Amino acid sequence: MENAIIFCILGLIIISVITIAVYSYKTNARITQMNKTLEHQYNLLVKMQSVLKNKYATNAIAENAEMIYQDLLQNLIPVMASIDVMPRNTPEHPLWRALGAIMDEYAKNPFALEKLRRSIKLDSEVARSIENYMRRADNFLHHLTTTEPDGLLSNTFTDGLLGQSLTFFAQAKQLATQTN
Secondary structure, three states, rough: OHHHHHHHHHHHHHHHHHHHHHHHHHHHHHHHHHHHHHHHHHHHHHHHHHHHHHHHHHHHHHHHHHHHHHHHHHHHHHHHHHHHOOOOOOOOOHHHHHHHHHHHHHHHHHHHHHHHHHHHOOOHHHHHHHHHHHHHHHHHHHHHHOOOOOOHHHHHHHOOOOHHHHHHHHHHHHHHHOOO
């Protein structure tokens, strides 16, 4: 009888140990799963924070775009006067009307490059305006490129009138400095 009681107690101890082992295994598996979930959520939060920072920077650019556009336009006025170009008569923003008119003139008349080269060489105000425009437009594009995650907006500006005008002005400036 004593042996039966000892076997019963031993059986209960073994069942208790097995139960505790299974419970510990399940708890450990849950903790591991929770760690994976928390790590995944943390990574998502970091990505969201990065996107929000980029969106904030892009929104700040959009809010300041009018100021940037006006600054660029002010530098274009002496350039347009020097090559006898009037802004397009369209409902676009004045900056895009001015850039469009300059690029239209160059497309119609390649001599516009020569007129601009002469103006840069002979008129220090035009040279300074071209230099300011190129520096500010390049800074604007660089800022867009670094703050925008997908690059759609910066590519639109780079491939559009802003990028074309930078190329045109760089050509004219280079020609003006070569022919001393």
